[in-house]
Amino acid sequence: MRDRRLLIKIFLASFLMTSWGLTVEAQDQKGNLAVNPYHAYLFAVEADLLELSGNLGPAIESYHKALELNPNFDEARLSLAQLYLRLAKVNEALDQAINIVKKDIKAFRLIGICYETLRMYDRALEAYQLALEEDSTEVEILWRMALIYRLTHQNDKAEEYFKKVSQTAPLNSTFHYSIGESFLQMGNYQEALNFFQKAVELDSTNLQAWVGLATVYEIQKEPERALEIYRQLLRGDSENLRLREKIISINYMLNRYPAAIKEAEEAVQMFPREVNLKKSLGTLYYLQRESVKAESTFMELQNLAPQDPMVPLFLGKIGLQSKKYQKAKEYLTQALSLSDTLLDGWVSLARCYAEQDSLVKATETYQKALEKVYDTTEVYFFMGITYSRANQTEKAVEIFNKALTSKPGDTRILMALSSTYDRAGKFQQAVTTLEEVLKLDSTNVEALNNLGYILADNNQRLEEAYEMIKKAVEKDPTNGAYLDSYGWVLFKMGKIKEAEEKIKKALEILKEDPELFNHLGDLYKTQGRLKEAQDLWKKALELDPKNEKIKNKLKNSF
Numbered sequence: 001m002r003d004r005r006l007l008i009k010i011f012l013a014s015f016l017m018t019s020w021g022l023t024v025e026a027q028d029q030k031g032n033l034a035v036n037p038y039h040a041y042l043f044a045v046e047a048d049l050l051e052l053s054g055n056l057g058p059a060i061e062s063y064h065k066a067l068e069l070n071p072n073f074d075e076a077r078l079s080l081a082q083l084y085l086r087l088a089k090v091n092e093a094l095d096q097a098i099n100i101v102k103k104d105i106k107a108f109r110l111i112g113i114c115y116e117t118l119r120m121y122d123r124a125l126e127a128y129q130l131a132l133e134e135d136s137t138e139v140e141i142l143w144r145m146a147l148i149y150r151l152t153h154q155n156d157k158a159e160e161y162f163k164k165v166s167q168t169a170p171l172n173s174t175f176h177y178s179i180g181e182s183f184l185q186m187g188n189y190q191e192a193l194n195f196f197q198k199a200v201e202l203d204s205t206n207l208q209a210w211v212g213l214a215t216v217y218e219i220q221k222e223p224e225r226a227l228e229i230y231r232q233l234l235r236g237d238s239e240n241l242r243l244r245e246k247i248i249s250i251n252y253m254l255n256r257y258p259a260a261i262k263e264a265e266e267a268v269q270m271f272p273r274e275v276n277l278k279k280s281l282g283t284l285y286y287l288q289r290e291s292v293k294a295e296s297t298f299m300e301l302q303n304l305a306p307q308d309p310m311v312p313l314f315l316g317k318i319g320l321q322s323k324k325y326q327k328a329k330e331y332l333t334q335a336l337s338l339s340d341t342l343l344d345g346w347v348s349l350a351r352c353y354a355e356q357d358s359l360v361k362a363t364e365t366y367q368k369a370l371e372k373v374y375d376t377t378e379v380y381f382f383m384g385i386t387y388s389r390a391n392q393t394e395k396a397v398e399i400f401n402k403a404l405t406s407k408p409g410d411t412r413i414l415m416a417l418s419s420t421y422d423r424a425g426k427f428q429q430a431v432t433t434l435e436e437v438l439k440l441d442s443t444n445v446e447a448l449n450n451l452g453y454i455l456a457d458n459n460q461r462l463e464e465a466y467e468m469i470k471k472a473v474e475k476d477p478t479n480g481a482y483l484d485s486y487g488w489v490l491f492k493m494g495k496i497k498e499a500e501e502k503i504k505k506a507l508e509i510l511k512e513d514p515e516l517f518n519h520l521g522d523l524y525k526t527q528g529r530l531k532e533a534q535d536l537w538k539k540a541l542e543l544d545p546k547n548e549k550i551k552n553k554l555k556n557s558f
Contacts, residue, residue, distance in 0.1 A: 040070035044079070051083060059083060074100045074107075081110055090117045105134035109141060121148050139168050139175070146182070155186050166195070173203035180212050192216050207233065214246070223250045241271055248280055255478050255509065257288045275305045282314060289512045291322045309338035309345070317348050325352050340372045347382040354386045362386055377406040381413055388420040396420045411437045411444060418450065427458050448472045449482045456489035465489050480509030484516050491523055499523055514543035518550055530557060 047062035063080035066073055077100050084093035094114035100107045112127035125148055131141045146161035162179045169175045180195035193216045199209035210233055217226035227250045234243045244267040251260035264281040271277055278301050285294035295318050301311045313335040319328030332349040335342060346369035353361035366383045370376050380403035387396035400417040404410060414437045421430035434451040437444055452468035455461045466489050472482045487502030503520050510516055521536035537554045541547060 037070045037073070040066040040073050040076065043069065044073065044076040047076070048079065051079075056083065056087065072101050074102055078107060078110065085110065085114065085117075090114050094118070103130075105131045105138065105141075108134065109138075112141070112144065116144065116148065121152055124148060137168050139165055142168060143175075143178075146179075150182055150186060155188075158182070158186065159188065159191065166198075171202060173199045173206045173209065176202060177206055177209040177212060180209065184212065184216065189216050189219055193220075207237075218250070223254055226250060239270065241267070241274065241277070244270075245277065245280070248284075252280075252284065255476075255480070257284055260284050261288065273304065275301065275308070278304070279310060279314075286314060286318055286321065289321065291318050294318050307338060309335045309342055311335075312338070313342060313345050313348070316345070316352075320348055320352055320355070323355070325356055328352050341374065343369070343373050343375070343378055343382075346373065346379070350382070350386060354390060359386075359390055359392070377403050377410075380406075381416065384413075384420070385416055388416070388423060391423070393420060393424040393426075409440055411440055411447070414440075415446060415450065418454075422454055427454070427460075430454055445472045445475045445482075449479075449485050452489060453485040456485070456492045459492060462489065462493055466493065478509065480506040480513065480516070483509070484513070484519060487523075488519055491519070491526075496523065496526065512543060514540040514547065514550070517543070518547075518553075521553075525557070533557065 043062045043066035047059045047066065050056075050059035050062060060080065060083060063076055063083070066076040067080070070076075077096050081093045081096035081100075084090075084096060091114075094111065097107055097111045097114060103111075108127050108131035112124045112131060115121070115124035115127060125145060128141050128145050128148075131138060142161055142165045146158050146165060149155070149158035149161060162182055165175055166179060176195045176199035180192045180199060183189075183192035183195060193213065196209050196213040196216060199206050200213060203209070210229055214226040214229040217223070217229070227247065230243050230246045230250070234240060234247065237243065244263060248260050248263045248267065251257075251263060261281070261284045264277065264284055267277055268274070268281050278297055282294050282297035282301065285291075285297060295315065298311055298315050298318065301308070302315075305311055312331040316328045316331035316335060319325070319331060329349060329352050332345050332352065335345045336349070339345070346365060350362040350365040350369070353359070353365060363383070366379055366386070369379045373379055380399050384396045384399035384403060387393075387399060397417065397420060400413055400420065403413050404417075407413060414433055418430045418433035418437070421427075421433060431451065431454060434447050434454070437447040438451065441447070448468040449472040452465040452472070455465035456469070469482065469485045469489050473479070473486050476482055483502050483506035487499045487506060490496075490502060491499035500520070500523055503516060503523065507513075507516050507520070517536045517540035521533040521540065524530075524533040524536065534554060534557055537550055537557070541550050541554060544550065
């Protein structure tokens with residue numbers, strides 16, 4: 001288009017020179033260069049040629065010569081302004097653009113872009129509005145105005161102009177995707193969903209729009225719908241790493257560890273040198289207590305990412321999980337040498353000492369963490385948990401209260417405090433603390449489960465406990481702990497068959513949880529299946545050898 005415009009200019013210039021006998025060096029009677037608009041036109045043509053050939057400096061000089069001869073030569077001034085903008089000389093571009101005599105939509109657009117680049121948004125909007133008065137269907141101008149309104153947090157105006165873009169370009173899938181992205185960034189998820197849906201209706205191959213749609217479903221707590229989209233996209237693009245990571249992530253979020261592991265194993269076979277992917281697989285093995293596979297995966301990662309502190313961190317956590325404390329401490333020390341602000345490293349190291357009955361060394365480790373870790377409240381939180389597990393109730397309560405001083409009303413700390421009271425047999429304090437959590441957040445699923453479980457375990461308010469646990473399970477039906485609570489309250493209500501079904505389902509998810517074996521053992525004892533009950537208690541004791549309640553239960557059953 002530019003070449004064609006230039007040829008027309010050259011043709012016209014040549015025609016005029018031939019017809020009127022003009023030359024660039026034409027002089028008046030006194031010998032001065034004749035001031036003639038057609039000389040200005042020739043300099044503009046020369047500037048155009050120079051610009052096209054990449055000689056931008058000389059092109060600017062020629063444009064200026066043209067404007068010296070004819071200051072009202074708007075086309076040359078616009079071209080010069082565009083060239084300055086191309087060279088990122090925004091102030092020079094703006095100076096030329098605002099001096100255009102008869103401004104059209106191109107001039108107003110250029111002025112708007114200059115002001116926008118200079119972050120003078122009010123003036124940019126004024127210029128764009130004048131451009132729209134020339135042509136109200138100019139999509140680019142509408143789009144730029146919408147973006148400015150979004151950038152300046154005028155969301156109502158932004159939404160208005162994004163919708164004008166949609167109305168002006170109703171069949172453009174790319175625009176609808178971009179509008180959806182903008183609504184997503186503004187937090188208007190329903191409108192984002194609408195525009196992403198429109199984008200994929202217009203073009204079913206628009207991958208970005210499909211991903212946007214899935215992202216909104218994730219935000220709106222509809223992971224199944226997001227998962228369906230990612231799987232559909234993966235069928236058409238099996239080597240897309242990002243899609244595979246999304247599928248793994250959602251399965252992990254839904255506590256579907258076996259499914260997540262299967263997806264991660266397939267992905268690792270396809271991308272064997274992707275460090276983050278391998279770390280995800282190793283983490284999933286760790287969460288499933290598949291220690292051998294977890295350790296093997298992270299050992300491979302030591303070669304791929306020797307300076308990544310997360311690798312020795314997880315090797316240490318795996319050692320801790322397997323009760324190989326010396327190995328665990330060595331790896332955790334290595335992790336902390338790579339990153340001494342790593343909270344999980346300090347906490348895991350303290351746990352190593354605590355599980356070896358060295359509460360003094362555990363406390364010393366936490367004290368070191370307080371000097372290194374930015375969020376000291378988190379250190380106090382885990383320190384409180386360590387004291388709680390060591391049955392140091394008073395000290396645990398003191399530490400949790402210290403954490404609550406920094407973060408009053410923190411439901412996670414309150415939940416841990418409640419568990420401490422429950423472990424110490426302080427039923428009423430445990431219940432009161434959980435009720436405080438539910439006052440702060442009535443939808444807190446974990447609090448609903450825990451309060452329901454504590455009430456059921458103490459044979460109190462069973463109907464109310466049942467309703468609370470039922471709500472928790474409805475919100476998270478694949479959570480093994482919640483299913484166990486469901487089974488336990490049913491057991492306490494005398495609904496043995498239903499209780500057995502729920503606890504067995506929980507065991508399919510949490511295969512190494514001692515409390516589940518303990519509960520199923522209690523249920524079998526009630527049914528007169530004592531031998532099976534004893535086997536289950538033995539299994540529970542293998543997993544939790546310090547549990548005195550299970551020891552006594554097993555001892556008294558013979």
